[in-house]
Amino acid sequence: MAYFIQVLIDAVALGSLYALVALAIGLVFGVMKLINFAQADYLTVGAYSLVIPTAAATPSMMFGGLPWALMIFCVVLSVTVLALITERVAFRPLRNTDPTTLLISSFAVSYFLQSLIIMFHGGRPKSVSIGAALTRPIDIFGLRVGGVQFLTMTVALLLLIVLVLFLKRTSIGIQLRAAAEDFSMARLLGVAANRVIAIAFAISGILGGVISLLFVIQTGTLDIRMGIMPTVYAFFATVIGGIGSLPGAVLGGYIVGILSVFLQAYLPEEMRPFRDAGVFTIVILILLVRPQGLIVTSAAKERV
Amino acid sequence: MAKSPKQKLQAKNVHVVFGGIKALTGVTLTLNAGDILGLIGPNGAGKTTLVNVLSGFQKPKPGTIELDGRDVSDLSPRKMAQAGIGRSFQAARLFRKLTVLENLTVAGLGIGLSRKAATSQARDILDWIGYRHGHDRQCDSLPYSDERRISIARALALQPSFTLLDEPASGMNEQECELLMETITGIPKNFGCGVMLIEHNMQVIMGVCHRIHVLDGGRSLAEGSPEEVRNDPNVLRAYLGDRASQKNAVI
Amino acid sequence: MRIFERLFPVLALVVPLAGVVWTIDQFGSAGVERVSTEALIRLVFAIGLYIFAGNSGIVSFGHMTFCAIAAYATAWQTCCAMLKPITMSGLPAFIRDNTFPLLPAALTSIGLAGVVAFTSGLILMRLSSLSASISTLALMFILNVIYSNWTTVTMGSSTIVGLPVYVTIWIALGCAALVIVIAYLYQVSRWGLMLRATREDEVAAQASGTSLYWSRLIAFTLSGFVAGLAGVLFAHFMGTVSIANFFLNHTFLIVAMLVIGGMQSLAGAVVGVTFISVVIELFRRAEVGFSVGSMQMSIPAGSQELILAGIMLLILIFRKAGIMGGKELRWPWSVRDDGTVAGVGQVRLARSANCHR
Numbered sequence: 001m002a003y004f005i006q007v008l009i010d011a012v013a014l015g016s017l018y019a020l021v022a023l024a025i026g027l028v029f030g031v032m033k034l035i036n037f038a039q040a041d042y043l044t045v046g047a048y049s050l051v052i053p054t055a056a057a058t059p060s061m062m063f064g065g066l067p068w069a070l071m072i073f074c075v076v077l078s079v080t081v082l083a084l085i086t087e088r089v090a091f092r093p094l095r096n097t098d099p100t101t102l103l104i105s106s107f108a109v110s111y112f113l114q115s116l117i118i119m120f121h122g123g124r125p126k127s128v129s130i131g132a133a134l135t136r137p138i139d140i141f142g143l144r145v146g147g148v149q150f151l152t153m154t155v156a157l158l159l160l161i162v163l164v165l166f167l168k169r170t171s172i173g174i175q176l177r178a179a180a181e182d183f184s185m186a187r188l189l190g191v192a193a194n195r196v197i198a199i200a201f202a203i204s205g206i207l208g209g210v211i212s213l214l215f216v217i218q219t220g221t222l223d224i225r226m227g228i229m230p231t232v233y234a235f236f237a238t239v240i241g242g243i244g245s246l247p248g249a250v251l252g253g254y255i256v257g258i259l260s261v262f263l264q265a266y267l268p269e270e271m272r273p274f275r276d277a278g279v280f281t282i283v284i285l286i287l288l289v290r291p292q293g294l295i296v297t298s299a300a301k302e303r304v
Numbered sequence: 305m306a307k308s309p310k311q312k313l314q315a316k317n318v319h320v321v322f323g324g325i326k327a328l329t330g331v332t333l334t335l336n337a338g339d340i341l342g343l344i345g346p347n348g349a350g351k352t353t354l355v356n357v358l359s360g361f362q363k364p365k366p367g368t369i370e371l372d373g374r375d376v377s378d379l380s381p382r383k384m385a386q387a388g389i390g391r392s393f394q395a396a397r398l399f400r401k402l403t404v405l406e407n408l409t410v411a412g413l414g415i416g417l418s419r420k421a422a423t424s425q426a427r428d429i430l431d432w433i434g435y436r437h438g439h440d441r442q443c444d445s446l447p448y449s450d451e452r453r454i455s456i457a458r459a460l461a462l463q464p465s466f467t468l469l470d471e472p473a474s475g476m477n478e479q480e481c482e483l484l485m486e487t488i489t490g491i492p493k494n495f496g497c498g499v500m501l502i503e504h505n506m507q508v509i510m511g512v513c514h515r516i517h518v519l520d521g522g523r524s525l526a527e528g529s530p531e532e533v534r535n536d537p538n539v540l541r542a543y544l545g546d547r548a549s550q551k552n553a554v555i
Numbered sequence: 556m557r558i559f560e561r562l563f564p565v566l567a568l569v570v571p572l573a574g575v576v577w578t579i580d581q582f583g584s585a586g587v588e589r590v591s592t593e594a595l596i597r598l599v600f601a602i603g604l605y606i607f608a609g610n611s612g613i614v615s616f617g618h619m620t621f622c623a624i625a626a627y628a629t630a631w632q633t634c635c636a637m638l639k640p641i642t643m644s645g646l647p648a649f650i651r652d653n654t655f656p657l658l659p660a661a662l663t664s665i666g667l668a669g670v671v672a673f674t675s676g677l678i679l680m681r682l683s684s685l686s687a688s689i690s691t692l693a694l695m696f697i698l699n700v701i702y703s704n705w706t707t708v709t710m711g712s713s714t715i716v717g718l719p720v721y722v723t724i725w726i727a728l729g730c731a732a733l734v735i736v737i738a739y740l741y742q743v744s745r746w747g748l749m750l751r752a753t754r755e756d757e758v759a760a761q762a763s764g765t766s767l768y769w770s771r772l773i774a775f776t777l778s779g780f781v782a783g784l785a786g787v788l789f790a791h792f793m794g795t796v797s798i799a800n801f802f803l804n805h806t807f808l809i810v811a812m813l814v815i816g817g818m819q820s821l822a823g824a825v826v827g828v829t830f831i832s833v834v835i836e837l838f839r840r841a842e843v844g845f846s847v848g849s850m851q852m853s854i855p856a857g858s859q860e861l862i863l864a865g866i867m868l869l870i871l872i873f874r875k876a877g878i879m880g881g882k883e884l885r886w887p888w889s890v891r892d893d894g895t896v897a898g899v900g901q902v903r904l905a906r907s908a909n910c911h912r
């Protein structure tokens with residue numbers, strides 16, 4: 001029972017993380033029909049901004065050496081700026097092209113950023129330790145819970161709640177949702193395209209920054225591929241949630257996160273390495289039953 | 305493929321709702337082989353939606369579509385096309401990177417013709433419709449009025465029993481409209497099929513239609529011969545708005 | 556004459572390729588020959604991807620899956636008779652304890668890739684085009700996870716070595732020519748034409764009696780076979796097989812080649828692969844170092860990838876249809892009916908201006 005609850009906390013933690021990334025991807029998709037592969041590199045860049053660019057395997061700290069609050073601020077800010085730059089330079093000129101071209105271009109942006117990181121930091125994984133104090137287990141109601149899991153769960157849930165409130169309550173948030181529902185209609189109603197799109201990218205940058213920190217605290221390593229898995233998970237989250245639906249993205253995020261943790265916990269030992277394959281296979285099977293995803297929006301259907 | 309031509313296409317008590325918008329409410333209509341039925345109504349009346357329902361793109365809820373008495377409401381658009389319902393689109397929707405000839409060939413292949421038969425049929429239809437040159441031209445560089453003609457031709461390449469044309473005359477000048485009217489009149493004679501024609505241009509509608517069905521706000525307002533519809537006070541009101549009804553009231 | 560004209564789009568690609576290969580074979584260094592052979596194999600793969608992506612308009616990020624499946628399958632059958640029972644003990648006995656002749660091994664491996672493509676296509680092709688694109692990525696991740704962890708059969712993330720190396724530049728050329736012909740025949744076939752119609756307009760294609768599902772599935776399967784062929788060629792060119800070679804980097808490279816050349820035509824695939832292979836080779840040499848006068852210069856490692864991604868972005872922004880613009884090479888003197896005379900003087904764009912009452 002205790003094990004189950006620990007697993008459950010893990011599942012909620014990871015699910016919330018994926019839900020966040022999926023939401024970032026869903027927002028950007030909503031406003032410009034772009035599935036942004038470069039989200040992976042927002043995460044990676046955020047993590048690498050902790051250290052000084054060298055080829056060393058245990059590099060000295062850059063933002064990672066700052067006091068907590070300042071570190072978070074700097075990392076989040078630099079990722080947000082990066083997200084906005086990619087929007088301005090690469091995606092804005094392509095704004096009115098088809099989703100497939102946009103997807104390919106985000107693939108190119110991602111590769112570009114990845115190569116840039118390799119150029120400055122070298123391609124090998126590095127180890128960093130930030131927030132070592134947080135990794136100690138803590139007791140909640142007599143349950144020993146990994147500190148990192150607890151932190152991840154709290155931060156991710158908080159962010160999710162803040163983001164949902166932002167989308168539901170503030171006027172900018174409502175514009176954003178309106179644009180995600182039906183972009184051309186929203187524009188007719190006076191939603192400023194540039195601003196809405198910039199905000200969507202800024203959000204994906206902010207989320208990218210925070211999530212990258214959570215990942216580094218958890219794993220203690222930097223790796224040029226570190227952003228890919230969460231992003232790919234988030235892709236599938238948006239697909240099974242129903243492309244174009246924000247609640248769908250969150251739902252999908254939880255589904256893949258929870259599946260992943262439960263497979264990890266309950267698969268027989270020798271099968272555990274195949275966990276990701278298991279999750280993706282289940283994703284594909286869900287799509288077999290519901291090709292349009294769990295929540296079908298009218299925006300996803302082409303108007304004849 | 306030897307298809308037996310169908311005699312009758314019916315929509316029975318068709319309802320369609322989008323979100324809160326009632327696009328169609330209880331529409332019933334019959335299209336007979338050899339007939340040209342005009343479908344008119346103000347913008348947003350539900351004309352395109354009805355065509356979508358009749359061609360399988362929109363499921364009526366509730367309501368049924370019957371083809372010679374057989375319920376075909378659940379068929380996919382592709383099966384509808386193969387069952388003998390050809391349609392054109394308000395926005396032409398040609399295959400832009402394919403040539404004119406290929407556009408028609410695709411439809412021929414769609415009903416199971418061989419490559420060769422589909423191509424030669426495509427040439428015949430293009431000739432018939434008066435598009436004798438430029439068969440190998442890519443469709444993304446066509447003048448607007450040619451796009452419209454090709455999209456009619458493509459619908460005909462399905463060897464349909466019924467052809468549904470969604471605003472084929474929009475964007476055409478007087479002279480082109482004349483030609484188009486000739487073409488449409490010729491469709492039942494040459495292809496033996498029934499035509500449903502959506503048009504805002506009353507000259508075209510009055511000139512070619514045997515009967516006219518009027519939609520307004522998703523409901524059937526009237527159906528009858530062009531004469532009858534022209535003089536129907538409800539229709540006048542719908543078309544000319546309050547001004548007309550006031551005038552009527554005065555009279 | 557007519558037949559020559561019909562075949563011109565193929566000949567115009569194959570003949571120059573053959574010419575280049577002959578020149579390299581006669582005068583090129585071993586290094587150049589190696590690089591060119593590899594480029595030709597990439598061409599095979601790129602054309603495989605083109606058959607699906609170019610004609611359907613759905614990019615697949617997952618075609619490396621089929622490549623990997625075939626490469627491993629041929630490795631299982633042909634490699635290292637002595638070591639196999641130890642390093643890949645989990646293989647079925649008849650494969651583990653036997654070594655198969657090269658050609659049947661190649662054919663069964665390609666067949667396996669095609670079958671996997673068909674089976675996965677049964678599910679993936681039901682999805683909308685964007686979801687399908689993303690789900691092909693899932694396919695590649697699934698395969699990658701399985702093959703990197705299935706240690707007793709695939710040797711996990713270690714490299715299988717000791718495959719017979721038989722792919723010469725001429726064999727690579729032959730295969731490239733073969734798949735060019737296959738791709739061309741496919742794209743002018745009824746199924747190719749229908750698929751291209753769905754690419755242009757899904758709705759209108761359905762209204763014209765075309766099945767999105769079947770037309771896509773056929774192309775997906777065919778392209779799976781061709782990707783499988785590329786996998787076999789890779790395996791027997793390198794003599795080694797490693798799952799790391801069948802992942803995102805390689806996928807990106809090939810997608811970039813296709814996009815830059817022009818995704819929507821066969822000529823685009825060939826031009827893209829050729830052009831990018833040359834660019835990459837130049838940069839690779841520049842990274843190693845070159846001398847200008849008496850100075851030894853080199854550019855930083857990684858610039859190759861940066862430049863590639865940069866070119867790709869520029870192409871996407873300024874010339875979306877790629878270098879070839881989606882066109883095939885055509886016999887310049889053909890009597891095509893482009894009908895510039897048709898409908899002259901009738902061009903009017905004003906929407907129903909005087910058509911209304």
Ligand SMILES: Nc1ncnc2c1ncn2[C@@H]1O[C@H](COP(=O)(O)OP(=O)(O)OP(=O)(O)O)[C@@H](O)[C@H]1O
Nearest residue numbers: 303322325327345346347348349350351352353354
């Ligand atoms: N896919 C859809 N989703 C939501 N609403 C729709 C959809 N299709 C049509 N509608 C709405 O249904 C109503 C009827 O539309 P429809 O296109 O059938 O009208 P129409 O008679 O063809 O008009 P027009 O003459 O402008 O072409 C309109 O209010 C339209 O906004």
Ligand SMILES: [Mg+2]
Nearest residue numbers: 351352353394
């Ligand atoms: Mg309409």
